[in-house]
Amino acid sequence: MENLxxxxxxxxxxxxxxxxVSPVSAAEKHAHGEGELKLAIEGNKVVIxxxxxxxxxxxxxxxxxxDADRKAxxxxxxxxxxxxxxxxxxxxxxxxxxxADVHSEMLHDDKHKHGDGDHAEFEVHYxxxxxxxxxxxxxxVRYFKAFPRAHELEVQMITQKGxxxxxxxxxxxxxxx
Ligand SMILES: [Zn+2]
Numbered sequence: 001m002e003n004l005x006x007x008x009x010x011x012x013x014x015x016x017x018x019x020x021v022s023p024v025s026a027a028e029k030h031a032h033g034e035g036e037l038k039l040a041i042e043g044n045k046v047v048i049x050x051x052x053x054x055x056x057x058x059x060x061x062x063x064x065x066x067d068a069d070r071k072a073x074x075x076x077x078x079x080x081x082x083x084x085x086x087x088x089x090x091x092x093x094x095x096x097x098x099x100a101d102v103h104s105e106m107l108h109d110d111k112h113k114h115g116d117g118d119h120a121e122f123e124v125h126y127x128x129x130x131x132x133x134x135x136x137x138x139x140x141v142r143y144f145k146a147f148p149r150a151h152e153l154e155v156q157m158i159t160q161k162g163x164x165x166x167x168x169x170x171x172x173x174x175x176x177x
Pocket of ligand 1: 032053054119120
């Protein structure tokens with residue numbers, strides 16, 4: 001009986017960690033140079049969640065107080081928003097970006113204090129709609145070209161084949177489904 005309970009709990013923990021698609025909490029330490037990419041394909045929809053340290057995106061993680069820093073953050077946010085440029089799906093799949101939301105404490109003017117802004121991150125949510133999802137064999141991730149300070153993306157994905165994980169780098173930036 002006790003064993004059964006324990007097994008069930010262990011199962012829950014495993015399931016919980018596999019499905020941890022929740023955003024990285026600010027308190028959790030990130031490693032500079034390493035971001036996370038979560039991708040799910042559901043029917044004709046592809047949703048992507050990208051989380052990256054500010055240092056990978058703009059080279060710093062403090063609240064931008066200088067004009068030049070503010071401009072750098074705004075320019076980076078615009079590049080992050082351009083999901084069609086960052087994620088190249090096969091032409092045959094006919095994918096079009098529907099939405100892109102960029103979140104970062106670095107984007108907000110400081111009215112009220114945020115905990116410690118020492119390790120600010122960018123979090124971006126994308127959704128794509130694909131005319132021919134059966135042609136979704138891979139995606140070329142052009143993130144490393146856009147953000148050369150980034151070295152690695154840890155990928156978790158859920159596709160028609162089930163769950164998978166991968167690691168992308170500048171020299172290996174194709175994610176095969
Ligand atoms: Zn940091």
